[in-house]
Amino acid sequence: MSKLKQHNYFLFELWVTLRAFPFGLTTLAVTMLVQDKLCLQTYHQSVAICQSLSKTGDSLTDESTRNSILSDSAKFSEYQNLIQCIPMVIWSLFSGSFLDKFNGGTKLLLVLGILGDFVSISLQLANVYFFNWGKLKLLLS
Secondary structure, X not given: OOHHHHHHHHHHHHHHHHXXXXXXXXXXXXXXXXXXXXXXXHOOOOHHHHHOOOOOOOOOOOHHHHHHHHHHHHHHHHHHHHHHHHHHHHHHHHHHHHHHXXXXXXXXXXXXXXXXXXXXXXXXXXXXXXXXXXXXXHHHO
16 A cells, blocks of 8 residues: 555545534534523523523522433433434445546535534524524524
């Protein structure tokens, strides 16, 4: 194997690593945003109670309300995962033949992935800025 091909594999692994790290951070941030929106908008709790959701045994939080908020947040995360996975599965069926037909198709797919991440993060930031939007608008991001 030539040194150029070895170098390209290293760059691809670096690219995957650099994309995976921010994905985990945004997932955590979106989960916290969903919990805050549920707590404040759906369950009409105070800010102090919403801030203490992660603390067990806190006297501010009613245990049943806390469990309901966290349960609804987990359901929302599952819906979000489904919405993200279905297009990925469909896209993966056609991306192989696309890569075979077009020269430079790999770079195009990588750039499209980065652009998709940019749109997703922009929608998430809009949801933070316009906090009064419903939690269902987060499913778009």
